[in-house]
Amino acid sequence: MTEWGEEALARLRAAAHRGFGDAGLLRGRPLTPVLQYAGDVLVAALAQGRDVRPLALACLDELNERGLPGDAELADELAAALGVRAPTGLAPLPVDLGAVAAAMEDGFQVLDPERGDVHPADEAEGLPVPPGDLPEGEDARRGAARAWLAGEGLRPAPRSL
Known part of the structure; x- marks a missing residue:
């Protein structure tokens, strides 16, 4: 392998x-x-x-x-x-899970709920990203960001340019 x-x-x-x-x-x-x-x-x-x-x-x-x-x-x-379960009903948002995880680590940032961009809280309005201790490792950090998004009724969707 x-x-x-x-x-x-x-x-x-x-x-x-x-x-x-x-x-x-x-x-x-x-x-x-x-x-x-x-x-x-x-x-x-x-x-x-x-x-x-x-x-x-x-x-x-x-x-x-x-x-x-x-x-x-x-x-x-x-x-x-x-096709083995019903869809989650979470709204898709084109978001970078890595950016959300970084915002969770840094704190004082917001997520634009329409575009999926992360901004400093003093520069934009949006959904406050809660600061927190994240697990080690890139994969686990993406998972923590995904879990937070789901709690907000959102699921990550691919981003395009």
Whole structure:
């Protein structure tokens, strides 16, 4: 099994960020260290009609087993994309989960609930992003941001330029 090198991880980040369902990036690599990215890529792949059901089911199982913040929310999205659960009803927002996690770490920032941009609280109005202690690791931090968004009735959607 091939591990996640910097180049492969960069390609996976880009695919998740832009909503590309390039599940080929996941094949032959462990899902566990990148479950949040993998789930987003697989949701996109399923929406694009790609044949990724076995890989998506494996990701869903790992999300359900791991149970870190944001895993249940992503599992619900993936299960809905697979057609095994009803859609979550969360409103899509084109947001960068990394930026939301950074805002949670720094505090005193707001999220634009229409555009998904994060701004300093003294420069814009929006949804206050709560400061907090985030878990270690990029994947876990994305999950914490996803969990907070879900609590606000939102789910991350791909961002476009």
